[in-house]
Amino acid sequence: MQIRDFRIHSLAISDPPLRSSFGLHAPLALRTVIELESADGIIGIAETHGGDGPTQALESLRTRVIGQDATRLFVSLSDLQGQSAYRMALSALEVASLDLIGKTVGLPVHALLGGKVRDKVPFSAYAFYKHAWGESKYGEALTPEGLVTQVQQLITDYGFGSIKLKAGVLEPDAEIETIKLLRQTLGPEVPLRIDPNCVWSVETSVRAGKALRDELSDGGYLEDPAQGIAGMAAVRAGLLDQGIQTPLASNMAVTSFATLAEAHQHDACQIVLGDHHYWGGLRAVAELGRVCETLGIGLSMHSNSHLGVSLMAMVHVAAATHHLTYACDTHYPWQKIIAEGRIPITGGNVSVPDLPGLGVTLNYDQLEKLKERYKNSTYRVRDDVAEMRKQVSPNWERRHW
Amino acid sequence: MQIRDFRIHSLAISDPPLRSSFGLHAPLALRTVIELESADGIIGIAETHGGDGPTQALESLRTRVIGQDATRLFVSLSDLQGQSAYRMALSALEVASLDLIGKTVGLPVHALLGGKVRDKVPFSAYAFYKHAWGESKYGEALTPEGLVTQVQQLITDYGFGSIKLKAGVLEPDAEIETIKLLRQTLGPEVPLRIDPNCVWSVETSVRAGKALRDELSDGGYLEDPAQGIAGMAAVRAGLLDQGIQTPLASNMAVTSFATLAEAHQHDACQIVLGDHHYWGGLRAVAELGRVCETLGIGLSMHSNSHLGVSLMAMVHVAAATHHLTYACDTHYPWQKIIAEGRIPITGGNVSVPDLPGLGVTLNYDQLEKLKERYKNSTYRVRDDVAEMRKQVSPNWERRHW
Numbered sequence: 001m002q003i004r005d006f007r008i009h010s011l012a013i014s015d016p017p018l019r020s021s022f023g024l025h026a027p028l029a030l031r032t033v034i035e036l037e038s039a040d041g042i043i044g045i046a047e048t049h050g051g052d053g054p055t056q057a058l059e060s061l062r063t064r065v066i067g068q069d070a071t072r073l074f075v076s077l078s079d080l081q082g083q084s085a086y087r088m089a090l091s092a093l094e095v096a097s098l099d100l101i102g103k104t105v106g107l108p109v110h111a112l113l114g115g116k117v118r119d120k121v122p123f124s125a126y127a128f129y130k131h132a133w134g135e136s137k138y139g140e141a142l143t144p145e146g147l148v149t150q151v152q153q154l155i156t157d158y159g160f161g162s163i164k165l166k167a168g169v170l171e172p173d174a175e176i177e178t179i180k181l182l183r184q185t186l187g188p189e190v191p192l193r194i195d196p197n198c199v200w201s202v203e204t205s206v207r208a209g210k211a212l213r214d215e216l217s218d219g220g221y222l223e224d225p226a227q228g229i230a231g232m233a234a235v236r237a238g239l240l241d242q243g244i245q246t247p248l249a250s251n252m253a254v255t256s257f258a259t260l261a262e263a264h265q266h267d268a269c270q271i272v273l274g275d276h277h278y279w280g281g282l283r284a285v286a287e288l289g290r291v292c293e294t295l296g297i298g299l300s301m302h303s304n305s306h307l308g309v310s311l312m313a314m315v316h317v318a319a320a321t322h323h324l325t326y327a328c329d330t331h332y333p334w335q336k337i338i339a340e341g342r343i344p345i346t347g348g349n350v351s352v353p354d355l356p357g358l359g360v361t362l363n364y365d366q367l368e369k370l371k372e373r374y375k376n377s378t379y380r381v382r383d384d385v386a387e388m389r390k391q392v393s394p395n396w397e398r399r400h401w
Numbered sequence: 402m403q404i405r406d407f408r409i410h411s412l413a414i415s416d417p418p419l420r421s422s423f424g425l426h427a428p429l430a431l432r433t434v435i436e437l438e439s440a441d442g443i444i445g446i447a448e449t450h451g452g453d454g455p456t457q458a459l460e461s462l463r464t465r466v467i468g469q470d471a472t473r474l475f476v477s478l479s480d481l482q483g484q485s486a487y488r489m490a491l492s493a494l495e496v497a498s499l500d501l502i503g504k505t506v507g508l509p510v511h512a513l514l515g516g517k518v519r520d521k522v523p524f525s526a527y528a529f530y531k532h533a534w535g536e537s538k539y540g541e542a543l544t545p546e547g548l549v550t551q552v553q554q555l556i557t558d559y560g561f562g563s564i565k566l567k568a569g570v571l572e573p574d575a576e577i578e579t580i581k582l583l584r585q586t587l588g589p590e591v592p593l594r595i596d597p598n599c600v601w602s603v604e605t606s607v608r609a610g611k612a613l614r615d616e617l618s619d620g621g622y623l624e625d626p627a628q629g630i631a632g633m634a635a636v637r638a639g640l641l642d643q644g645i646q647t648p649l650a651s652n653m654a655v656t657s658f659a660t661l662a663e664a665h666q667h668d669a670c671q672i673v674l675g676d677h678h679y680w681g682g683l684r685a686v687a688e689l690g691r692v693c694e695t696l697g698i699g700l701s702m703h704s705n706s707h708l709g710v711s712l713m714a715m716v717h718v719a720a721a722t723h724h725l726t727y728a729c730d731t732h733y734p735w736q737k738i739i740a741e742g743r744i745p746i747t748g749g750n751v752s753v754p755d756l757p758g759l760g761v762t763l764n765y766d767q768l769e770k771l772k773e774r775y776k777n778s779t780y781r782v783r784d785d786v787a788e789m790r791k792q793v794s795p796n797w798e799r800r801h802w
Contacts (some may be wrong), residue, residue: 081518288691294692
């Protein structure tokens, strides 16, 4: 399985005007798709973050990738393991090489990760305060009521069994009200999560945790309410002081095995949101499952704006990870697709494919269009603050409550 | 890859009269070899502990194994995950199914564990106080000098670069003397380990750790000196009190992810000796590597008397485990073989095979002989105390120092 070609495609995909504490999603989101082609003409693919930085990191490894055997890629690049500059690039190369190996021998990627332990992977609805967007049935949602309407539509379309609200956008009381309204509307069975991306103070976080004590119980969580491991630990202590057990999830304070160890020491995080793009790859996330299990910590998965390739990579590693204790996040319903055919999300689940490799194929016509769009656009780095100032409010600043 | 046959072979292999704190190895050691045969006639193999218990646990799963697809075995048996009664049986089935999958598609087992990160796996010499044994060049070794002669022979034959002494056999002072003599003879470069299988008191352990402060530094360790997590923690505290950093290794106090978490809380263990036979399988050991890395703990591997199948399973998982920080244990030089051809240990290393599956083939003539030997023997459970009383000293009791 000698790699004879390594192609890097910078793409711009349309993205709806979703809001978060960081500002506003730009109309184009940047992604990178890579292809590893073997001497047999078989192609392994992967998707990662977009823009100049990720492309350059991948490009810098070209001479070490070309000519290498796909099954020896980790041995040959092992000196770069743990170097943060290469973390995302190595993850993309891991996914693409596993896809290539799987397609060559006829095994799904999950079988190259030790074997699947489930046939379906549950995902959570990812609800956003947002502005109107063209002719989409998902219109403006900038109030508690608008958000509830959006969630009902997401449930109708995809059958999601748990809901995550991207918060840190409205006043905390309006976001608390949104969660309460979701609970009232959806009934007691649907786990609810809220994620203000750490723009709440410790005091606000504890107040929200207290106000949403019942709404976030039974499978829900409070995600990255306050900043850093110290902030999260203080929120946890404040909640426990009041007898509130609501677990704290994180993908901002806890982004690596080292920060996980530190967070655990301070009881700052009870649920990790893994992400193979920046935790070191699919194997790393599967191993993260065992680390979390050993530490008595839950595991879910984080998502960025992504196409079907990253979604399927998540599905394979989630299928092979015994200790996946919460439904995964996905932006997939918000994105246009690059893969052939849309990956169905039914009853909130993606079925684990047993096709060779990732089980997803690039649509090359679409790929060329998205490459053109990238070339013709000026976006090279994600900047939600700039977009917010351009589209909504010229003097907008990221707000802390 | 539907499994159409599941064969369980109970074997008795000759074993030399090795001593440990538990007594004396019997002339026959018990092992079980299993075969999973697919509808295509391809056979996956694994080896595990022997005697009636392991055979019965495997036998009890027969109806759930036959007819199952090898790639779905974990999904279909996932309800048994974590149940201690099935832990060893599930591990054997995992190894055999990975061997079967690998042989079917043409991939080595390490490629089914996420991919290898090294081409050679280092092993440590496993030196034993022992009685004479037939015509073997490894004769009696019941003194410090005899042990040094044995180690020199092991180094000549296999090129081992680190040495483990099975202790708890002679008076502690004689074992301390043995390590000192090994250090004098072998020079400063060879890491030394000593393992009394927790028959030393905390006081004796700390005294030995102090006496061997220099000898066990630079890659050496003190393995399971005292009993249980509390005993190990007390030894660690006692050593640190005297400024002695010698790490403590364990495969007796730490035997699972749960006991590892507890041991880590009490600083009772700085190096884990993993063993896929009882940690839950090859994936579990690879994941153990990441758990250890996260906790700042070292990783080596434990060995029982084993044949080439278990040795190769260890080699594959060690090849796929980045955080393998110490050479692995192996009894292999002491055992007769069941595999076709003897697996070479050169320069202390076993080369990682890239052949399909485990890369090891059963010798069926030899298998039949060892099955006959099992049938014709009365051994069904390992009992080193009984053997010691029979062969050496009728009133022998396990001694604590």
